[in-house]
Amino acid sequence: MLEKIFKWILTIVGFALGYAATEIAKNWGFINSIIGTSNIYRIGFISIAIILFGIIFYIVSPFIIKLIFKLTGFLESGIQKIPTNDIILSVLGLIIGLLIANLLITPFARFLAGNTILSIVGSTLTLVVNIVFATLGVNITLKKKDDLYNVFTFLRRFSKDKKSKADSKLGISQPKILDTSVIIDGRILDILKTGFLEGPIMIPSFVLEELRHIADSSDNLKRARGRRGLDILNLMQKELMLPIEVVERDFENIQEVDSKLLKLCQIYNGKIITNDFNLNKVAEVQGVPVLNINELANAVKPIVIPGEEMNIHIIKDGKEAGQGVAYLDDGTMIVVEGGRRHVGEVVDVVVTSVLQTAAGRMIFAKLKSAS
Template sequence: MLPTGKEMVTNSPVLQYVNVLLATLGALFGFTLGPRLANTVSGAGKSLENTSATDKIAVGAGITLSIAITFFVYTLIVALKLPTPLFIGVFILLAFLVFYLCIIAMTSMKTELVTILSRGGPSPNADIKPENDATDNCKILDTNVIIDGRIADVCRSGFIEGTLYIPGFVLEELQHIADSSDSLKRARGRRGLDILNAMQKELPLVVRSWDKVLDKSAEREEVDSRLVKLAKALNGSIVTNDFNLNKVAVLQGVQVLNVNELANALKPVVLPGEVMRVLVVKDGKEPTQGVAYLDDGTMIVVEDGRKFMNETLFVVVTSVLQTVAGKMIFARVRTEEDEREETRSGSRNLGSNPPTQDGGAANYGGAGSGNYSRRGTGKKVR
């Protein structure tokens, strides 16, 4: 029996060569494009991991809606009984168009979408805003200001409004410091944890992790960079005493509350000619200089003060130097001529007040400190 036309085509040597050629080309394309395709898929997977939950929900809703609309379009095209080539072309074109429009529509209204799906529950920013607290006017504490400890007293005084937030990565850094093999770092870390525990009992302090706010890539960044990004996402302020973090945050438009700047602003103003009582605690750079300190840590360089080492004496301010690092006061030992001048000018005799022997920092205003007078006023300032 003679072979039919179909069998002749199937067993044709030309067709066999074509099949071999197509298989070879397919293998070449597979070896060439396979790794690139794998990298593309891997990159898409990483991008999907970094995508926020609201975006994932919006894209999923868009895909679902596009499938439903595409099925409806398919039934309409079938009803038109178009030729097969035209049918395939029109269907593919409309399917891509519907898919694109649905994705765009859902991502543009992701906020409303998540709110509807949650049935009036918390908005999609619930992963950003802490429960029962709004992030408006929130204050985000960094590691340095927690270890410093002064922020607790500032908050107790009521100078800082709003809720205090401790990001999870800041708490992790604090725990890492507390577990350090270095005894100094370990002490600082434990001090910070103790301060946090005390603040949490007395103040509206929230410890929360905002992993969903920041991208996965942010986990590899420094804590300062993550703090700035978090403050921008929450529209909050950073509370710190770190000079570099302060500058970086301000450059990126984030409000910063610097504890050091607050402390400098609250330091009493010292003018040349004023008299104060200080305790000389160490030698100065020059051979005759002595060094004393105020309660706030301000250095006082006393001319001819070395011979009064570990003694409390009265000095007269000669000049004040303000630098980026802080304030430095230069003074000289008060003489009998200064006392006579003060008596003639009507100022109170400071010599009637015996100096304290507490051996601590210099007494300057404040409770329990030594006396401090302004020249010519005759008033004692506490």
């Protein structure tokens, strides 16, 4: 359909060029001698020229259209290889460069416009200055793009609080972007089922690609973890009512998946859900909000206080002499003084102290019978 439209447009262009050619040909002496002063001959000459040019353009239009499509395809393939951010910055630099060039050269061009020779010099100078400043604008913005990103990040941080308040009033929820570690972990499925997190839930395509590579690994442990992550994603799509979106966006100029996640989160003004300690710290430095599954797990563990009694099952020996080790349902470790001789038994203990570590919470207790 598009080719037919272009073909008729080119044919109309041929008609117009045919008429323009007759206007030029009227100034030629031998043409005037042929058609004379007769209006009929003039109309016939114009009609023949218009039809002839129209037919020529209609015949050659497929070749012109093919050439145009090849040229646009070549330009499009070249542009697609350039990151979108670089294109935006290049256009911004181009506009700024042209504005500065015209501000500088316009007074000189007006001054030189009075004389024919000087006006030619002014036009040439205007063209050269525009080209130079446009090139400078593009080059400077691309070379300083990291600094510009930092400026935009600062402005985003500055307006983040106001935007968050406005979004909360409107009932708009920030997107939650999952990283590879939290998908493999699997607890995110249970958390989302409880309804404590609002959507939309975003899964970047490069995270899916990383999961696929892990699932295809020759290492049995890695392969099992990757397949578990893919199974978790399938269950999320089948069992959850929240909108789950696969984001088909990649950053070819960025190699690390964590850096891509941070960039994607900044673009969508979202939050990263992870249990990766390093990603958590880098995100905090860059001002990207993070929801850490491990921190959530520590926050919801049962609170115990010294002197509280518990009924536990001691399952193994402790590191120190005489100690026994038990676990709560959430995985919290309980170290029992004098519990080694009761390994395999269910006993009553009294909490003596609670220690909070980076790995989680540890409870120290002693046998109730010994107190």
